[in-house]
Amino acid sequence: MNHWRSRVLCLCAWGAAMAAHAGSLTVKMVDSQGHPISDGVATIDRAYKPSAPSTHYVDQKNETFIPYVEVVHPGDSVVFRNSDSTRHHVYTFSPLGAFQFILSPGESSPPVALNRAGVIAVGCNIHDHMIAYLVVATDFAEVTTQNGQAHFDDLSPGHYTVTVWHPQLWPGRPPISAAVDVPAEGATQELAFTLKLMPDPRHFVDREHLDY
Known part of the structure; x- marks a missing residue:
């Protein structure tokens, strides 16, 4: 019984140590006027399993x-x-x-x-x-909410590349990415992107087929 309790305590201590050394990253997307952009996708180069x-x-x-x-x-x-x-x-x-x-x-x-x-x-x-x-x-990816932010938690300390995408980005442009260092000890790093977007295509209502 004591041996079993020792193993549980070791596992708990290991989990606490890992949590203490995990970092977080907040990715922000705004337009040229500084307004938050929702529905953007932030991808971090960490394989999703x-x-x-x-x-x-x-x-x-x-x-x-x-x-x-x-x-x-x-x-x-x-x-x-x-x-x-x-x-x-x-x-x-x-x-x-x-x-x-x-x-x-x-x-x-x-x-x-x-x-x-x-x-x-x-x-x-x-x-x-x-x-x-x-x-x-294939990697970890999150969609920005109404406040224009996407969050990544429990990241191992290290160097990451973040790539952002939005359906209204102008076509034919190179991918938008940036490097960031995520610190340990529960600290949160922030990375901001300013995007130039095309008009929202959902605002062009198809009058011909309304109530079809």
């Missing part, structure tokens, strides 16, 4: 995909739900894996397995203003 695949849900409500941007990892699945009173035709022609589903109100699609890394743009073939993005990442 899940214990099991996850199922993600993308809803369709008020003729809008929710969320606009979803981070998934290879092996995960996504299910599309129609919470509207109108029919939707979810589709993508992405080379990472094409699919399409016609969903009546209240229906959900079968799970779609996502096995290749990259960005998948998803639309509605009935309502052109509806668009969403699935970011399939």
Whole structure:
């Protein structure tokens, strides 16, 4: 019994030591006026090793995909739900894996397995203003919230490269990244990016197919 208790105490002490030496990183995204940017993806070069695949849900409500941007990892699945009173035709022609589903109100699609890394743009073939993005990442990645921030916790102290992406970045530009050193002892490092974005395409409502 004493031997068992000693092992538990050792494990607890090891866990506490690891937590004490883990650092945190906050990534901030703002526009040229300093306004926070939501729905940006911050990726840190630390391989993601899940214990099991996850199922993600993308809803369709008020003729809008929710969320606009979803981070998934290879092996995960996504299910599309129609919470509207109108029919939707979810589709993508992405080379990472094409699919399409016609969903009546209240229906959900079968799970779609996502096995290749990259960005998948998803639309509605009935309502052109509806668009969403699935970011399939092999590294740790987080989506910025309304305050324009993404957080990474329990990072081992060291040198990292952070790459940021947003669906409204101007095409043809090189990737945006920066290096950062994450300290130990529970300290939080901050890294800020200023992005120039195109107008939000979801604001261009497809009047022709309203209430289809």
